[in-house]
Amino acid sequence: MRFGIIGSGIAGLTAAWALDRSGHDVDLFECGSSLGMAAQTVDLNLDDKVRVGDVPSRMFNRLQWPNLCLLYDLLGVDTVPVEPSQTFSHLHGPVYLRLKNAYRAKLDRNFLLGRTVRKLLKTAAELKSAGVRDLAAGLPSDLTLGSYLSNSGVSRDFISDFLYPTLSSTVCTCSYASLDAYPASIILQALRELTADGETLLKTTHGTRDVVNRLVSGNLATRLNTRVHQIDAPPTGPVDLKLQLPDGRMQTETFDHVVVSTQANHARDLLNESSAEDREILAMFDYESxxxxxxxxxxxxxxxxxxxxTFNMISQRDPQPAAMCTVLMNQFHRDWQMPSPAVFQTINPILEPDPGSVIQTSVLQRPLVNRHSQVAWERLSAAMLRPGRRIWFCGSYAVAGVPLLETGVVSAVNVLQGLDVELPFTDRDLAASSQR
Ligand SMILES: Cc1cc2nc3c(=O)[nH]c(=O)nc-3n(C[C@H](O)[C@H](O)[C@H](O)COP(=O)(O)OP(=O)(O)OC[C@H]3O[C@@H](n4cnc5c(N)ncnc54)[C@H](O)[C@@H]3O)c2cc1C
Structure with a gap:
């Protein structure tokens, strides 16, 4: 069968790789000039050598990212622990908290332990145990993080000096207002897995380009600079894709099935009135840049x-509460062995860097998770089970949880299951991998 995959983030790449391995003809369309998952990777020519930097600097662990880790194992992708130190400060102020280990409230011993900091760490530990207890008891799915925190009585200082800077500039990368609307159960679950004892935070050894090269190393046709403008699926028969080719010409090509692995808001714009229900569902997913x-x-x-x-959270309370995370790239990429110049990657800057110091600016879109997405997840999974479906949707937005590489892989596996295609791995592989 002939498959068209639209979008080359982790979800599209996983679907394309598995379909190609099962012997299908696969065309992978990407509107950008390089594969989407590694599109922001930066080549830095700062001394005599070129250093390759991952943007964003993505991380994972085996507990929270089991499917991603299994995929990487199958592809032969090497991983290394991240140097996980984390600092917290207010804009222009000194560091008030330095943790040895990101996501774990273990203080750096060389750092002075003031009363405020002791209180902060105590609250973090209390919130962790309360979260474990409340998750076990079951939390209403419509309880938001904002309401959960106000009912739990944790202090405003804890939220604005510790919890929200971490969540808004790293885990969820979204505004404080969007964090308030996150379902409490999803955040507590993510925090439980991120802070689990014995879990090591990992990164790929050779960067994202190595991952994408392995995923497209088979027979699939990778078609860069090719934008899909419209998907046309008559009630029966094949699916037409209206494409803009790299030379600007428009062309229609026909496929047995199409897997749409763009962001949900882009996917919605590709569909016409014959896919009204899908359009309605996709419109329920919100994004922030x-x-x-x-x-x-x-x-x-x-x-x-x-x-x-390695990770430096800097927050402000005025004019509006917000936080940025600046990653010390020289420390994140241990293999750079380049102490200077120090190269930074700032997520969500609350202070603009000097324009003369800027090497690259990217604007990435991250799905938000709120009451709308919870309804949309249910409707999307029901819609994907409809017999005769030939347009499929995957992406990190498409399954329950914080949108991460893991949900991207899981969403692609769901599509493969719907298509009745041989899966790249079994539940037994998954269980064995998470034991490692
Ligand atoms: C700052 C930041 C830090 C993050 N850190 C982590 C982390 O540490 N760990 C982690 O697991 N996750 C992290 N994430 C999340 C993770 O990067 C994303 O969840 C994941 O990359 C999304 O993959 P995807 O396949 O769903 O979509 P995308 O990567 O968004 O891919 C969609 C692709 O579709 C293409 N496209 C769109 N429209 C068209 C069209 N019409 N025709 C052709 N192509 C089209 C786009 O160009 C794009 O390449 C982070 C995200 C951000 C923003």
Whole structure:
């Protein structure tokens, strides 16, 4: 059978790789000039050598990302632990908290333990145990994080100096208002898995380009600079894709099945009235744009260099509460072995870096999770079971949970199941992998 896959993020790449392995003809369309998952990777020519930097600097662990890790195992992708130190400060202020291990409230011993910090860490531990208990008891699916936190009585300082800077600039990358609307159960579950004892935070050893090269190494046709403009599926028969080719010409090509693995808002715009229900479901997923800037401006780091960690959360309360995370790329990429110049990657800057220091600016879209997405997940999974379906949807937005590489892989596996295609791995493989 002939498959058209639209979009080359982790979801589209996983679907394309598995369909190609099962012997189907696969065309993978990407409107950008490189494969989407690695499109923002940056080549830095700062000394005599070229250093390759991952943007965004993505991480995972075996507990929360079991399907992703199994896929990487099958592909032979090497992984290394991330140097996980984390600092917290207010804009232009000194570091008030330095953790040895991101997502675990283990204090750096060299750091002074003030009363406020002790209180903060105590609350973090209490919230963790309360979260485990409440998850076990079952939380209403419509209880938002904002309501959960106000009912639990945790202090505003804890939220604005610790919890929200971490969630808004790393785990969920969204505004504080969108965090308030997140379902409490999803955040508590994510925090439980991120902070589980013995879980090591990992990154790929050779970067995202290595991952995407492995995923497209088979026989599939990778068609870059090719934008899909419209999907046309008559009630029976094959699906037509209206494409804009790299030379600008428009062309229609026909496929037995099409897997749409773009962001939900882009997918919706590709469909016509014959896919009215799908359009309605896809319109329920909301997005926020997240600027990610690679630069050399030390003003977006804590003032004292000796306090720097790999991940540096800097927050402000006015004019509106917000936080950024600046990643020290030299430390994130241990293999760079380049102590200077220090290269930074700032997610969601609340202070603009000096334009002369900017190496690359990307604006990434991240799905939000709220009451609308909970309804949409249910409707989408029911709609995907309809017999005779020939247009399929996957992407990190499409399954329950914080949208991450893991949900992208799971959504692609769901599509493969719907298509009755041989899965790249079994539940037994998954169980064995998570034991490692
Ligand atoms: C700052 C930041 C940090 C993150 N950190 C982590 C992390 O540490 N760990 C983690 O697991 N996840 C992380 N994530 C989330 C993760 O990167 C995403 O969930 C994941 O990459 C999304 O993959 P996807 O396949 O759903 O979609 P995308 O990667 O968005 O892919 C969609 C593709 O479709 C293409 N496309 C769109 N329209 C068309 C069209 N009409 N024709 C052809 N092509 C089209 C786009 O160009 C794009 O390449 C982070 C995200 C951000 C923003």
């Amino acid at each position: 997240i600027p990610v800037i690679v630069h050399l401006d030390t003003r977006l780091m804590p003032p004292r260099r000796g306090h720097w960690g």
